[in-house]
Amino acid sequence: MQESQIVLEPLYSLKNTFKGNLQQIDSLILDNVSGNDPLIKTIATTLISAGGKRLRPLLCLASSHLVGQASQNTFYLAAAVELIHAATLLHDDVVDDSYLRRGRETANVSWGNKPSILVGDFLFARAFELMVKTGNIRYLDILATASAKISEGEVTQLRCIKSLNISVDEYLKIIEYKTSTLFAAACQTGALSAGASEEKSYKLGEFGKYFGLMYQILDDVLDYEGESRGKLKGDDFREGKVTFPILFAYQADTDKNFWHMCFNGTENTDENFQAVLERLNRFDAFSHSIAIAKLYGLEAQKILKQFKSPIIEMLDSLIESFLNQKIF
Amino acid sequence: MQESQIVLEPLYSLKNTFKGNLQQIDSLILDNVSGNDPLIKTIATTLISAGGKRLRPLLCLASSHLVGQASQNTFYLAAAVELIHAATLLHDDVVDDSYLRRGRETANVSWGNKPSILVGDFLFARAFELMVKTGNIRYLDILATASAKISEGEVTQLRCIKSLNISVDEYLKIIEYKTSTLFAAACQTGALSAGASEEKSYKLGEFGKYFGLMYQILDDVLDYEGESRGKLKGDDFREGKVTFPILFAYQADTDKNFWHMCFNGTENTDENFQAVLERLNRFDAFSHSIAIAKLYGLEAQKILKQFKSPIIEMLDSLIESFLNQKIF
Numbered sequence: 001m002q003e004s005q006i007v008l009e010p011l012y013s014l015k016n017t018f019k020g021n022l023q024q025i026d027s028l029i030l031d032n033v034s035g036n037d038p039l040i041k042t043i044a045t046t047l048i049s050a051g052g053k054r055l056r057p058l059l060c061l062a063s064s065h066l067v068g069q070a071s072q073n074t075f076y077l078a079a080a081v082e083l084i085h086a087a088t089l090l091h092d093d094v095v096d097d098s099y100l101r102r103g104r105e106t107a108n109v110s111w112g113n114k115p116s117i118l119v120g121d122f123l124f125a126r127a128f129e130l131m132v133k134t135g136n137i138r139y140l141d142i143l144a145t146a147s148a149k150i151s152e153g154e155v156t157q158l159r160c161i162k163s164l165n166i167s168v169d170e171y172l173k174i175i176e177y178k179t180s181t182l183f184a185a186a187c188q189t190g191a192l193s194a195g196a197s198e199e200k201s202y203k204l205g206e207f208g209k210y211f212g213l214m215y216q217i218l219d220d221v222l223d224y225e226g227e228s229r230g231k232l233k234g235d236d237f238r239e240g241k242v243t244f245p246i247l248f249a250y251q252a253d254t255d256k257n258f259w260h261m262c263f264n265g266t267e268n269t270d271e272n273f274q275a276v277l278e279r280l281n282r283f284d285a286f287s288h289s290i291a292i293a294k295l296y297g298l299e300a301q302k303i304l305k306q307f308k309s310p311i312i313e314m315l316d317s318l319i320e321s322f323l324n325q326k327i328f
Numbered sequence: 329m330q331e332s333q334i335v336l337e338p339l340y341s342l343k344n345t346f347k348g349n350l351q352q353i354d355s356l357i358l359d360n361v362s363g364n365d366p367l368i369k370t371i372a373t374t375l376i377s378a379g380g381k382r383l384r385p386l387l388c389l390a391s392s393h394l395v396g397q398a399s400q401n402t403f404y405l406a407a408a409v410e411l412i413h414a415a416t417l418l419h420d421d422v423v424d425d426s427y428l429r430r431g432r433e434t435a436n437v438s439w440g441n442k443p444s445i446l447v448g449d450f451l452f453a454r455a456f457e458l459m460v461k462t463g464n465i466r467y468l469d470i471l472a473t474a475s476a477k478i479s480e481g482e483v484t485q486l487r488c489i490k491s492l493n494i495s496v497d498e499y500l501k502i503i504e505y506k507t508s509t510l511f512a513a514a515c516q517t518g519a520l521s522a523g524a525s526e527e528k529s530y531k532l533g534e535f536g537k538y539f540g541l542m543y544q545i546l547d548d549v550l551d552y553e554g555e556s557r558g559k560l561k562g563d564d565f566r567e568g569k570v571t572f573p574i575l576f577a578y579q580a581d582t583d584k585n586f587w588h589m590c591f592n593g594t595e596n597t598d599e600n601f602q603a604v605l606e607r608l609n610r611f612d613a614f615s616h617s618i619a620i621a622k623l624y625g626l627e628a629q630k631i632l633k634q635f636k637s638p639i640i641e642m643l644d645s646l647i648e649s650f651l652n653q654k655i656f
Contacts (some may be wrong), residue, residue: 035476035480035483036480036484037480037483037484037487038487039483039484039486039487040480040483088449091445091446091449094441094442094445095442095445095446113422113441114422114423114486115483115486117419117422117423117445118419118423118479118482118483118486119479119483120449121416121419121448121452121475121478121479121482122476122479122480122483124449124452124475125472125473125475125476125478125479126476128456128468128472128475129469129472129473129476131468131472132465132468132469132472135465136465137460137463137464137465137468140456140459140460140465140468141457141460144453144456144457144459144460145453145457147449147452147453147456148363148450148453148454148457150449150453151446151447151449151450151453152363152364152365152368152450154446154449155363155365155367155368155443155446155447155450156364156365156367158367158442158443158446159365159366159367
């Protein structure tokens with residue numbers, strides 16, 4: 001077995017378990033990304049076909065299987081959640097001026113900001129059309145609220161760009177809103193679609209929330225440490241995003257000026273990025289951040305223990321793999 | 329009575345008739361444009377409070393009264409429709425690089441493109457949250473489909489920028505999708521919310537569609553002819569949008585080079601704008617366009633005749649006022 005296969009094993013196991021279901025979901029996604037306009041089809045299929053882990057549909061599916069069995073509605077919801085995710089990626093890449101995503105040039109680079117904005121809107125609307133197909137307004141309730149929170153989190157993040165004095169609570173709220181909310185909604189609606197009670201589904205929503213918090217904190221670490229995950233290293237630094245690693249180092253460092261120069265001035269240069277990396281390591285900023293991510297992972301695992309299913313072990317391993325930074 | 333009051337009379341009469349209802353809708357809109365993030369509140373309230381005709385909520389309300397009486401759901405829907413409209417305005421102004429809207433600097437100029445994109449997303453999600461409050465998925469069905477069409481129309485418009493060879497059908501499809509669809513959905517859901525049958529509501533949806541087509545064609549004319557309607561004259565020309573007036577003049581003019589120079593080159597200068605105006609007049613492009621708008625207005629009026637209500641007369645006058653270009 002090659003190394004790349006070993007490290008991705010828990011994700012592959014899960015995907016393999018739900019292979020048939022995931023294929024149905026992928027068909028639903030691809031059927032829904034093409035409008036009559038050829039430009040929509042080109043942009044949306046390029047993004048969707050570039051891969052991505054399909055983590056949110058997978059967790060939606062897994063949640064349904066934890067409490068019963070996936071239904072046609074689970075597939076609609078899993079596809080809708082991935083479309084919402086794809087819509088936010090298109091808009092985020094415009095907002096962040098990103099130029100690499102899933103190992104490819106971003107849509108805003110290939111086709112410009114304007115189509116990216118409009119195709120994002122299209123995918124978002126299509127997600128709601130898919131939800132309507134379930135015939136159950138409860139799902140729309142959960143996912144409309146989640147969608148509003150995602151944009152709210154993104155706005156707050158934008159407003160707090162370069163704010164070294166952002167509080168831990170503010171940072172946590174940003175990542176909960178912009179990332180966790182959709183994971184939570186995926187799991188909660190997934191469980192509901194398999195006939196689970198509101199109470200049980202809420203619990204799995206909490207599982208998704210903690211999973212999402214862990215995921216985003218690790219993602220923020222990998223933005224400084226990670227290699228070849230399809231995005232550019234140091235994007236957050238160049239954009240002036242203040243994340244956990246920065247919060248830890250800034251708080252510990254007596255030389256505040258250095259940080260203000262990097263974040264409040266125009267000194268977010270490549271040279272300073274190296275200096276930032278050195279300080280992040282010096283002040284254990286990564287290990288502190290990962291420690292918090294582990295706490296959230298543990299919370300997610302605690303919730304899993306309340307369920308009985310062979311999938312639990314796979315989800316446990318998936319969490320461990322993320323925490324060991326083997327999957328990204 | 330001052331002139332400004334005379335020319336706006338049909339709109340005022342309608343607004344006055346539904347004064348109480350419109351106040352409730354405005355409260356719903358304003359309550360829903362503020363998230364926890366102060367930047368969202370500032371941007372959204374500035375846009376919403378800047379006015380606008382509230383034409384879509386008004387037609388939603390009017391449709392409900394044509395078939396029965398407005399309900400709480402009518403108010404939710406009317407507010408949701410205006411929020412979708414506001415979301416598209418924020419995104420369109422980014423896509424079109426506009427800098428004047430409702431007589432004020434656009435949000436993208438005041439706060440930048442990034443917050444405009446994200447606050448647009450927020451308003452769109454909030455619109456769906458409002459629809460969920462109706463408890464009736466049929467409304468979400470109609471408005472999710474309409475929303476997908478709006479972005480599809482916008483993408484096609486973008487793709488056809490500078491295409492002087494765009495066909496009449498393509499142009500009509502663009503304006504139907506980007507503009508008419510929301511008018512249609514406003515009227516159709518408004519009627520449904522007052523307890524009308526699917527058949528009757530569909531008819532009022534058709535009324536909305538024709539009203540919207542008339543409205544957009546007149547708006548495209550006013551982009552060349554209009555004065556002080558809160559937007560800049562010649563925006564379409566500068567952006568290379570090929571609308572009815574251009575289609576007519578281009579088809580009639582033997583000097584195709586002039587048009588290619590303006591639309592395919594970089595010669596969309598102020599000087600050429602004057603030359604374009606001269607040619608549009610020379611080839612009766614405005615009167616041809618208005619003639620078509622009148623046909624659509626007539627279709628809308630024909631549908632109204634099938635209903636019995638004192639409001640019909642007011643809606644008739646409203647259509648006449650638009651056609652006489654007294655309201656914009």
